[in-house]
Amino acid sequence: MEKLLEQIRSAIWEHDAKKVKALTEQAVAEKIEVTTIVNHGLVEGMNQIGEKFKSGNVFIPEVLISARAMMAGMAVVKPLLLEAGVKEKGLLVIGAVKEDLHDIGKNIVTIMFEGAGYKVVDLGLDVSTEKYISAIDEHKPDFVGLAALLTTTMPHMRDTTKAIKEKYPHIKVIVGGAPITQAFANEIGADIYAGDAAMAVERANVVFEN
Numbered sequence: 001m002e003k004l005l006e007q008i009r010s011a012i013w014e015h016d017a018k019k020v021k022a023l024t025e026q027a028v029a030e031k032i033e034v035t036t037i038v039n040h041g042l043v044e045g046m047n048q049i050g051e052k053f054k055s056g057n058v059f060i061p062e063v064l065i066s067a068r069a070m071m072a073g074m075a076v077v078k079p080l081l082l083e084a085g086v087k088e089k090g091l092l093v094i095g096a097v098k099e100d101l102h103d104i105g106k107n108i109v110t111i112m113f114e115g116a117g118y119k120v121v122d123l124g125l126d127v128s129t130e131k132y133i134s135a136i137d138e139h140k141p142d143f144v145g146l147a148a149l150l151t152t153t154m155p156h157m158r159d160t161t162k163a164i165k166e167k168y169p170h171i172k173v174i175v176g177g178a179p180i181t182q183a184f185a186n187e188i189g190a191d192i193y194a195g196d197a198a199m200a201v202e203r204a205n206v207v208f209e210n
Helices: 003-015 017-031 032-053 060-084 102-113 129-139 151-167 181-188 197-207
Strands: 089-097 118-122 144-148 173-175 192-194
Touching: 003 017, 003 032, 003 060, 017 060, 017 192, 032 060, 032 102, 032 197, 060 102, 060 181, 089 102, 089 129, 102 118, 102 144, 102 197, 129 144, 129 151, 144 151, 144 197, 151 173, 151 181, 173 181, 181 192, 192 197
Parallel strands: 089 118, 089 144, 144 173, 173 192
Antiparallel strands: none
16 A cells, blocks of 8 residues: 555656556555545645755746646545545635635645535635635635745735734634745734645644534
């Protein structure tokens, strides 16, 4: 099992979408637990790319093509995650913040939350504070997720978080993305820092169950 998961991770680093898809299908056929495939194969492979990005060893184009490869595997397991998902627990509104046009991380978080039994409203890319506020008024979520891949969009994350917490102090704000840290999340008043999609779900579950 571990060898196959390692091959999935390697295929993500090699940006090989066809190989990731084939290996993920093989893992499913071998009856490896779907959450194990996701967390220890697909997400872990992407997390390692994320770490390389943070340390300056890879750049955004490589992150994006690795993420596309990872999503080829996610497409295989998404129906299985949804089947395994429990009754809807709560509601997440999510988007990439204003001027951020990268949706890979956000899409992964969306799939993971749906798989964990949450309903998700995806606002897409380049989401203004006003659009978040409007969506909160309409959907009344338990969580709002703000994603940013670029350091240049972090001020928008700060402004949106502040506006949401001022108007809806009871709603939990989740922040994440390659340049985001726990320290930055604390500084801007976010409730949950998500280093990756699995962490986002794990921390949201703890908050939701309490």
